[in-house]
Amino acid sequence: MTGSILSFPERGPWGSSSWRGNCSGHVYRALFQSIKPASFCDPMSGSGTAIQVAEMMGIEAFGLDLHSGFNILRDSIVKKIDKEVDLVLSHCPYSGMVLYSGQQWGSEPHPDDLSRCHDDNDFCEKMQIAMINQREATKIGGYYGTIVGDWRRGGVYSSYQAEIISRLPKDELAGVLIKAQHNMQSNAKSYKAMKLPFITHEYILIFKRKKCTTMQFLQAIAIEQAQRLRGTWRSIVRHVMIQLGGQAKLEVVYQTIQENAPDKLQRNPHWKDKIRQVLNSSGDYFSEERGVWKLA
Numbered sequence: 045m046t047g048s049i050l051s052f053p054e055r056g057p058w059g060s061s062s063w064r065g066n067c068s069g070h071v072y073r074a075l076f077q078s079i080k081p082a083s084f085c086d087p088m089s090g091s092g093t094a095i096q097v098a099e100m101m102g103i104e105a106f107g108l109d110l111h112s113g114f115n116i117l118r119d120s121i122v123k124k125i126d127k128e129v130d131l132v133l134s135h136c137p138y139s140g141m142v143l144y145s146g147q148q149w150g151s152e153p154h155p156d157d158l159s160r161c162h163d164d165n166d167f168c169e170k171m172q173i174a175m176i177n178q179r180e181a182t183k184i185g186g187y188y189g190t191i192v193g194d195w196r197r198g199g200v201y202s203s204y205q206a207e208i209i210s211r212l213p214k215d216e217l218a219g220v221l222i223k224a225q226h227n228m229q230s231n232a233k234s235y236k237a238m239k240l241p242f243i244t245h246e247y248i249l250i251f252k253r254k255k256c257t258t259m260q261f262l263q264a265i266a267i268e269q270a271q272r273l274r275g276t277w278r279s280i281v282r283h284v285m286i287q288l289g290g291q292a293k294l295e296v297v298y299q300t301i302q303e304n305a306p307d308k309l310q311r312n313p314h315w316k317d318k319i320r321q322v323l324n325s326s327g328d329y330f331s332e333e334r335g336v337w338k339l340a
């Protein structure tokens with residue numbers, strides 16, 4: 045693997061071509077050749093493509109899946125396989141485009157089947173749980189990650205890869221690869237009227253496990269999310285100050301924000317404190333006259 049784009053039109057002899065949403069075994073082979081894991085786990089193994097490739101390459105491999113009783117939202121991977129491994133890579137079902145329980149396997153939909161999430165938010169929250177579980181089964185210095193695509197429906201583009209990256213600490217992200225998807229011609233027909241291209245790629249998100257404990261890791265996620273929220277308040281105040289010509293009375297700033305972002309305010313009863321905090325401590329504003337703020 046020399047670049048960050050992987051494109052394999054053939055799927056090879058591994059796994060099963062009749063397993064919907066299966067992945068080319070050549071993708072796993074290229075990843076294993078590059079990362080060189082001695083041990084590997086696929087906790088959403090589907091038809092077993094990755095496991096067969098790993099075994100062929102002499103890598104100790106553990107395949108788990110909801111279809112054979114392992115539920116990544118309830119069961120600990122590390123306890124199930126009884127060891128930490130060098131690489132834990134899943135290929136998650138996203139968007140509900142392909143349904144697994146009750147269609148690909150089993151007679152009933154399973155409530156924890158990731159292909160049967162209620163909505164995008166439900167999926168992204170569950171994927172965060174799955175990734176934390178995968179991380180815990182990864183050796184320190186080893187890699188964990190997922191193969192996921194984006195999805196557009198009803199004119200709305202859902203970027204699952206961006207959502208997953210934003211729900212994990214920045215300093216563990218090690219690589220984002222593009223995986224070209226082939227044999228999607230028939231689906232493309234219904235997209236003829238679209239101005240934007242049909243999505244023909246997935247992402248391989250790779251994170252490197254650092255030394256910190258799961259609790260420290262979760263704390264890092266919470267701190268990053270709080271920073272992002274503060275950043276949003278900073279952007280709101282800046283946008284309004286630009287609209288108001290770079291100078292405004294505090295009451296006018298409140299009023300303009302109230303008119304422009306009613307949803308955001310409904311969720312935060314302390315919204316006026318947030319605005320004052322940005323004006324006072326972001327370093328972006330100064331006040332020469334009581335109650336009047338200017339862009340610095």
Ligand SMILES: C[S@@+](CC[C@H](N)C(=O)[O-])C[C@H]1O[C@@H](n2cnc3c(N)ncnc32)[C@H](O)[C@@H]1O
Nearest residue numbers: 065066067088090091093110115116135157158
């Ligand atoms: C995209 S498929 C994997 C395909 C695989 N890479 C292959 O080539 O055959 C996703 C798999 O995730 C499994 N899955 C869905 N929800 C799960 C859960 N909660 N725990 C474990 N596996 C789950 C599904 O049963 C399905 O087999």
